[in-house]
Amino acid sequence: MAGPVSRNSELGRQRVRAAWGFLTPMLLVLALAAGWPLARTIWFSFTDARLSGLDEASWVGVLNYVEYLDYGDGEGEYFGLLADPSWWAAVWNTLRFALISVTLETLFGLIIALVLNASFPGRGLVRAAVLVPWAIPTIVSAKMWAWMMHDQFGILNDMGLALGLIDAPIAWTASPDTAMIAVIIVDVWKTTPFMALLILAGLQLVPSDIYEAARIDGVHPVKVFFRITLPLIRPAIMVAVIFRALDALRVFDLVYVLTPNNDRTRTMSVFAQENLFQFDKFAYGSAASTLLFVVIALMVILTITLGRMDLEGRRS
Amino acid sequence: MARAVTNRRKLVFTLVAWTLALLIFFPILWTVLTSFKSEADAIASPPKFLFFDWTLENYTTVQERSDYARHFWNSVVISLGSTFLGLLIATPAAWSMAFVPGKRTRDLLMWMLSTKMMPAVGVLVPIYLICRDLGLLDSRTALVVILTLINLPIIVWMLYSYFKEIPGEILEAARMDGASLRSEILYVLAPMAVPGIASTLLLNIILAWNEAFWTLALTAAKAAPLTAFIASYSSPEGLFYAKLSAASTMAIAPILVMGWFSQKQLVRGLTFGAVK
Numbered sequence: 001m002a003g004p005v006s007r008n009s010e011l012g013r014q015r016v017r018a019a020w021g022f023l024t025p026m027l028l029v030l031a032l033a034a035g036w037p038l039a040r041t042i043w044f045s046f047t048d049a050r051l052s053g054l055d056e057a058s059w060v061g062v063l064n065y066v067e068y069l070d071y072g073d074g075e076g077e078y079f080g081l082l083a084d085p086s087w088w089a090a091v092w093n094t095l096r097f098a099l100i101s102v103t104l105e106t107l108f109g110l111i112i113a114l115v116l117n118a119s120f121p122g123r124g125l126v127r128a129a130v131l132v133p134w135a136i137p138t139i140v141s142a143k144m145w146a147w148m149m150h151d152q153f154g155i156l157n158d159m160g161l162a163l164g165l166i167d168a169p170i171a172w173t174a175s176p177d178t179a180m181i182a183v184i185i186v187d188v189w190k191t192t193p194f195m196a197l198l199i200l201a202g203l204q205l206v207p208s209d210i211y212e213a214a215r216i217d218g219v220h221p222v223k224v225f226f227r228i229t230l231p232l233i234r235p236a237i238m239v240a241v242i243f244r245a246l247d248a249l250r251v252f253d254l255v256y257v258l259t260p261n262n263d264r265t266r267t268m269s270v271f272a273q274e275n276l277f278q279f280d281k282f283a284y285g286s287a288a289s290t291l292l293f294v295v296i297a298l299m300v301i302l303t304i305t306l307g308r309m310d311l312e313g314r315r316s
Numbered sequence: 317m318a319r320a321v322t323n324r325r326k327l328v329f330t331l332v333a334w335t336l337a338l339l340i341f342f343p344i345l346w347t348v349l350t351s352f353k354s355e356a357d358a359i360a361s362p363p364k365f366l367f368f369d370w371t372l373e374n375y376t377t378v379q380e381r382s383d384y385a386r387h388f389w390n391s392v393v394i395s396l397g398s399t400f401l402g403l404l405i406a407t408p409a410a411w412s413m414a415f416v417p418g419k420r421t422r423d424l425l426m427w428m429l430s431t432k433m434m435p436a437v438g439v440l441v442p443i444y445l446i447c448r449d450l451g452l453l454d455s456r457t458a459l460v461v462i463l464t465l466i467n468l469p470i471i472v473w474m475l476y477s478y479f480k481e482i483p484g485e486i487l488e489a490a491r492m493d494g495a496s497l498r499s500e501i502l503y504v505l506a507p508m509a510v511p512g513i514a515s516t517l518l519l520n521i522i523l524a525w526n527e528a529f530w531t532l533a534l535t536a537a538k539a540a541p542l543t544a545f546i547a548s549y550s551s552p553e554g555l556f557y558a559k560l561s562a563a564s565t566m567a568i569a570p571i572l573v574m575g576w577f578s579q580k581q582l583v584r585g586l587t588f589g590a591v592k
Contacts, residue, residue, distance in 0.1 A: 018497055019416035022408030023424075026472065029405055033465050034431040037442035041434070044441075054441070112336065120330040128576045129341040135571045136344070137526040137543045140564045144347050147557055153359040155346060189340070205481075239477070243470060246432045253529055273437040282441070289438025296433040304426075 038293070044286035051282045064287035081287050089263065090271040091295065097180065097267060098248035098299075101187045106241055108188065109195025116196065117203045134193035142257035145186045149173055179259045187254055191247075195240050202236025203229070242303060249296045268292045344568070351375070351561035358558040374562035382545060384566055391541035391570075393456050394531070395524035398463035399517055405464070406471040407513065411501070413472075414479035415487065425476070428469040436529045447534060454536045462534070463524045470523070471516055478512025518578050525571060542567040 045064055049057035066080040081087050116127055133141065148156050149172035160166040172182040206229060214224045252269035259265045266274075272292060276285030349365070350358050357368040378384070413421045443462065444453075452458035482505065490504045528543040535544055549556065549563040 014497060015416050016418075019412035019418075022412040026405050026409035026468070027424075029465070030428065030431060030468065033461070034434075037439035037446070038434050040442040041438050051441075054445070115329075115333050115336065118329065118333075120326065120333055122330070122334065126333050126337040129337040132344060132572060133340060135522045135526065135574075136568050137528050137546065139528045139532075139543060140546050140567060141343070143546070143560060144343050144564065147350075147560070148343060148346065153557075155363045158363055189343070193340075239473065242429070243432070243473075246429065250433075250435045252435065252437060269435040269437050272435055276437060276441070286438065289435055292435050292438065293433050297430065300426075300429060300433065 041286050042290050044283055045290045047283050049283045049286070050280060051277065052280070054282070057283070060283070064283050065291075081284065081291060086263075086266070087271060087288060087291075090266050090268050093180070093265060094249055094251070094267040094269075097184065097187075097251060097265075098245055101184050101191070102241060102245050102248050104184070104188045105192045105195045105244060106237065108192045109199050109240070110237070112192065112196040113199035113203055116200055131193045131197060133190050134197070136190070138190065138253045139257055141186060141190050142254050145182075145189075146173060146258055149182055173259045174262075176262070176264045179262045179265045183255055183258055183265050186258060187248070187251070190254075191244060195244060198240035199233060199236055202233035205236075206232045242300065245299065245303060246296065249299060250292070268295070344572075347561045348565050350558055351565045353558050353561075355556065355558045358561070374558045375566070378549070378559055378562050378566065382548060384545070387540060387542045387545040388570070390456060390535075390539055391525055391543075394459045394463060394539075394541055395521045397456070397460035398467065398524045399520040401460060401464045402468050402471045402520060403475075403513065403517065406468060406475055407509075410472050410475035410479055411505070413476050414482075415484070425473065428472060431465070432469055440533055444534065453534060454538045454540075456539045458534055459531060459539060459541075462530050463527055466527070466530070467520050467523055471520055474516045474519070475509075475512060478516075479509065481512075482508050518574075521574075522571065 044054075044057065046059060046061060047057035048060045048063075062080075064080060066078060066082045068076055068078055070076040112130055116123065116130065120126075136144075148154050151157065151169050151171035151174070154169075154172070156172065157166070157169040161169070170178055172178050210228055210232075211224065214228060219227075250269050251267050252273065255265050255267050255270050256273070268288065269292065272285045272288040274285075275281045275288060279285075351374055352370045352372070353364070353368050354371055354373070357364055360368075413424065447453050447455075447458045450458075486508070487500060487504060490500045495504065526543070528547070531541050531543050532547055535541070546560075546563050546567050549560045
């Protein structure tokens with residue numbers, strides 16, 4: 001932390017003025033360029049806009065979200081996004097995907113970071129090999145894995161059969177039972193390196209004399225990990241988890257390429273994309289995008305509250 | 317005796333680490349191997365590992381069909397451009413938040429995350445319309461700006477956490493010695509911030525290099541980077557796995573090379589402060 005600069009001194013005032021001057025460009029850029037499209041999408045969600053005639057859109061209120069159709073005889077039915085079972089299926093798919101993949105990625109990321117933090121022959125090469133999957137564009141890795149998971153020509157089935165792990169070839173990406181597993185496998189493979197990298201950074205900041213002291217005191221290594229290492233790297237893990245969860249909740253390209261048109265893997269983003277561009281229900285898709293935004297915002301608030309994240313980066 | 321145990325442990329550990337690395341690296345290895353096969357060998361069952369007729373034919377076909385150099389250059393311009401623009405905006409902002417923290421700093425950091433809460437598909441049309449109206453469709457400029465926006469939050473967050481680690485006493489001392497704000501930043505802060513900035517730079521070049529959603533949506537022929545180059549080989553009909561593998565290998569080769577050369581800097585930069 002920088003020393004507390006007195007805000008009343010001339011020097012202090014100069015610094016505060018400079019600070020605001022430095023912040024302004026970023027705030028302006030974010031507000032204008034990120035806020036405007038967002039505002040437009042939210043506006044579209046309250047209209048009857050269609051992709052072919054965006055300029056003729058007129059205000060319809062909340063009809064895209066919820067609409068009660070009264071049949072006149074005391075009965076009626078709800079329509080709209082909030083009453084759409086396929087939307088809620090997409091919400092559920094997304095949450096399940098995000099929860100499982102981010103948990104696995106954090107776990108594996110932690111293990112890999114611990115391994116990479118130790119010294120052994122060829123560490124540089126191993127580090128490079130482990131970090132590379134993350135540096136590959138998602139569409140490439142999705143293609144690569146789709147090929148490896150192919151039911152007839154895929155090497156995954158060949159290996160599974162050869163090792164006796166499976167009895168018959170599995171159509172990984174097409175079968176409803178395995179589609180989500182396939183998506184999670186690829187996402188974990190791709191993103192664990194990112195987690196490992198950020199956690200590794202946190203690990204290397206733990207002063208080695210703490211370990212030394214624990215070793216001299218004869219503390220069991222497992223206990224050292226849970227009592228010393230883990231609390232110290234918690235801020236690093238939290239930042240990694242938040243950024244990762246934000247991406248996982250919006251997952252699109254991986255699902256879209258690996259398992260197109262699959263009810264079991266259709267995420268909120270894919271649902272929005274289909275309505276926006278394929279089903280000619282632009283306003284409905286905008287409403288889905290808006291709700292997605294709300295769901296994610298709620299999740300972030302929840303994560304931060306539960307994780308009691310110390311945003312100031314102070315280490316306890 | 318004790319030494320022998322330690323050595324054996326170390327050997328086991330090394331083997332585990334190498335196996336782990338091989339497992340993780342295998343899909344990439346497989347893609348590279350497939351790229352040297354004929355299409356018939358590529359779909360052979362059981363799969364052929366190393367004993368097949370190695371051929372460069374896929375690479376020549378890919379090179380004939382599309383202009384690798386142009387896509388490569390677009391990728392370079394877009395990823396470098398957006399990273400530098402992002403750093404230009406984010407560095408002063410992160411400095412402000414780290415060294416002159418106010419009551420709103422925390423809220424500001426959170427608010428920045430909100431740009432990462434909107435699905436890309438959801439804002440595609442508004443952004444597409446803006447680009448169309450400004451005449452920026454299929455231009456590298458538009459992609460540089462958009463990728464800057466996408467990565468700005470993570471750039472600011474990373475820089476902020478590095479700047480936080482810089483001991484305030486050093487800045488204090490410089491102030492005591494009568495350093496102006498300008499020389500304080502230029503001569504005291506900047507040298508200490510370089511590793512953090514360097515690793516942020518690397519990380520964001522990789523992030524920008526990988527971005528495929530916006531590059532596919534907003535480019536056609538002129539400004540298309542390598543991600544679009546691969547996508548053009550992903551026809552669902554017909555089996556062109558060897559060619560797709562060759563195209564993928566060509567697209568990821570620069571990143572493989574960069575990853576190899578920069579993994580030390582990347583880790584060291586991210587662990588800035590570890591030397592203390």
